Amino acid sequence: MIELIEVTKRFGSETAVDRLSLRVEKGELCALVGTSGCGKSTTLRMINRLIEHSEGEIHLEGRQVREFDEQTLRRRIGYVIQSTGLFPHWTVARNIGLVPRLLKWPAPRIRERVEELMALLGLPLESFADKYPHQLSGGQAQRVGVARALAADPDILLMDEPFGALDPITRESLQAELRDLQSRLHKTIVFVTHDMDEALALADRLVVMRAGRIVQQGTPLALLREPADDFVASLLGGDDRGLKEAAIIRVAERMQPLSPRLLPRARVHRDATLRQALAVMFREHADRLAVVDDEDMAVGELSLRRLVESRREA
Amino acid sequence: MRREPIGAGGAGGASRLAAWRAPLAWLACLLLLAAGMAWLEPLFRWFQPDTRQVIYPHADFLTLLGRHLLVVGVAALLAVVIGVGAAVLVTRPAGRDFLPLVAQAASMGQTFPPVAVLALAVPVLGFGTWPIIVALLLYGLLPIVRNTLAGLQGIDPSVLEAARGMGMGGVQQLLQVELPLAVPVILAGIRTSVTINIATAALGATVGASNLGAPIISGIVNGNTAYVLQGALLIGLLALAVDSAFERLQRRWISSGIG
Structure with missing residues (x-):
């Protein structure tokens, strides 16, 4: 469970996130959506303290994130970013085993876990384990990115536009895989995207942000049926909203x-x-x-x- | 630690040795010439028939070569430690304020002529080897600092973001991610630095360091072109051998991972 209470982030005189309160329940996939610069990525990155919040409280399983040691905190939270950030000088297997290695798991256990994850994400061990990131397609690289984030079996996953750089077909198949994974793993996921269809397809709860504040939140259906204002309505597709609603029933x-x-x-x-x-x-x-x-x-x-x-x- | 890339590991030791052919060949030429300079006496005699002595007599060429290498090696080692160290420090969050200062200091080191450094260093350090080591160190610092900075700053920011986001500490990130990724660029800097310094080290002979510069200086002073030629040939071969060895190292590093 993640809870943000009246969280504010200022960069100099600019307020990126403004007294934002949000509760993400255990096992829930919560999508933060909004136009670029609305503070959704900043909000995400405050949870694993890549950005420190200026005011308010962020709780993780009942403890404030500030009370954790930074590295301990991050090793407990899976993190997936758009450009994957795979280490180019490490093989796929080694990249996936990063966090377990940081946590000093014994080598056989790391190997076992890496094999398990590669199977889970449809990356055949024999053809991928020893490949380097530059030898992978975009979709494969992002699968490795997701596997790396899941390696130490964290309860929480932060995903920052994970599929944003992929072509539409690959993106859709990875979305389907994520939905499938989530139905088995029940992670608590905070997912940032500006692709509304992606958010509608994946999210249990949609949080619409604008200028550092939450404009509206609720299930995709609730938002589609009763958008709080014109901004939410147009973000959700204007007159296409009906079709988008039809697409999730x-x-x-x-x-x-x-x-x-x-x-x-x-x-x-x-x-x-x-x-x-x-x-x-x-x-x-x-x-x-x-x-x-x-x-x-x-x-x-x-x-x-x-x-x-x-x-x-x- | 490194795994061989697919399709490159199979051939084993023989092919790896073959890859070092060029540097080894230059090294062989160098050693052969240094050891067997006396056999070339007829050649130099023909080149300079009027001179009584045509082979530099004051020291054995192998000894001169060894001393030359020692001076360049010590200077390079110090320059690498100081240069890489400084570049790493100023790219850490705590040292970022000093980045412009260090970059400028390193550039100034290279604009300062080594001859002037020698002249200034002798009164402090006395005649001999130390002044030339200091001069080479200052002269060789810039390419190393500049390349280390470029190598560290050229890393894809998303890789660093991931390293941090996965919970790597600063030292882990530096040793496991940043330095390995910057190595090809750093190596190129060291290569430039060392190659330049192999030639520059000859100046040391003017302040009493005996190295491959000694025959050159002696030749100039006594009007004996054969001496100059002998020193210059050996310095040239040494530079070629070292340079091609670095080239090999760079290639090897790149082909064993990022490519």
Whole structure:
């Protein structure tokens, strides 16, 4: 659990973060979003004390971060940055084993842990362990970056635009992997991004910042449905907000039982999003879809009317 | 500590030795000439038929070479310790205020002519080896300081951010990340410094240090071009041998990791 209470950071006469209070629950992925210069990265970096806060309190598991020894604190917090920051003169395996080595784990245990993480992140040991960072693609390098952050099994992970430098396809597959990892590992994650789709896709809670303050926070759905002001609304995509909302609701949450009527030809998978269902309807000129499972068996149906029906939490 | 990069480690010791061929060849030439200068007497006699003595007689060339190397080596060692040390200190948070000062001091060291340093150092340190070591040290400091600064400041900031963010201490970061990454640039600085100083060390002969400069100075004073040639040839070969050895070292460092 991370708690920031009335935290302020000033650089000279400029106030980067202004009396910000935020609570990130255990196991929660909290995304900080906002335009550049809104103080989201500064907020993140104050948590592991790469930047010292000027006023207020930052608590980590009930203790103030100032009470920790800096290095002890950072070794307990995973840290992933956009440009990876892998050490170019170290192999992938050695890079991943950095924090365990700093924590003086015995060598066999480090090796075991590195192997485990490489498997977890889909980096085959034999082809990657001895590679150097310059031999990796952007996506592979960032996987190594995530593995390095997870190495000492920290409870908390700070991610500063981790996928910002990747091409859209790689970015999406890494986002999916992160979501998958998170569903197994339940880390407490603070995630900074300016990519709203990324934030909507990953976050349990969205925190919108502007000029060093929190403008609004809540679940992605709550923010999409009731943005506090025009700034939040436009940040969330203006009129596209509806589609973004549709993109985070699954078909399975809205589908109806099979009716006795003839089953429509156009079909959509139950795990697809409402946005995808809408796209299928548009493409197939259909206002009713069959919802199918992995075996392509119809398990329900979805009508356009039902799809656009207002506010039904799953 | 370093692992061989993939595809470079297999060939083993033989290929590694082969890579050192150039420096070893220069070294062999150097030693051969230093040991066998007397055999070349007919050549020098032909070159300078009117002179009675054509091979520098006052000292054995191998001894002169050894002393030359010693002077350059001691000066280089001191320059590396002081130069790298100073550059490291002024790139730490605590010493950052002194960065311009150190950079300027090192530049001034090189603008000061070694001959003038010798002239100033003799009254203090007396005749012999020490004045020339001081002169070489001052003269050789700049390339080392400048390159160490460039090497340390040229490291990708995100690497340092990660090192700090992962919980590395200042010393760990310096020894495990910054210095290894700066080594190629630092080595280039040492190479420049040492190569220049091999030639400059000859000046030491003017203040009583006996090294490969001795035949040159003696030759100039006595109008004996053969002496000058002998000293100059050996100094040239020494510079080539050392320079190509450094080139090898740099290559080796780069190919064993960052490339």
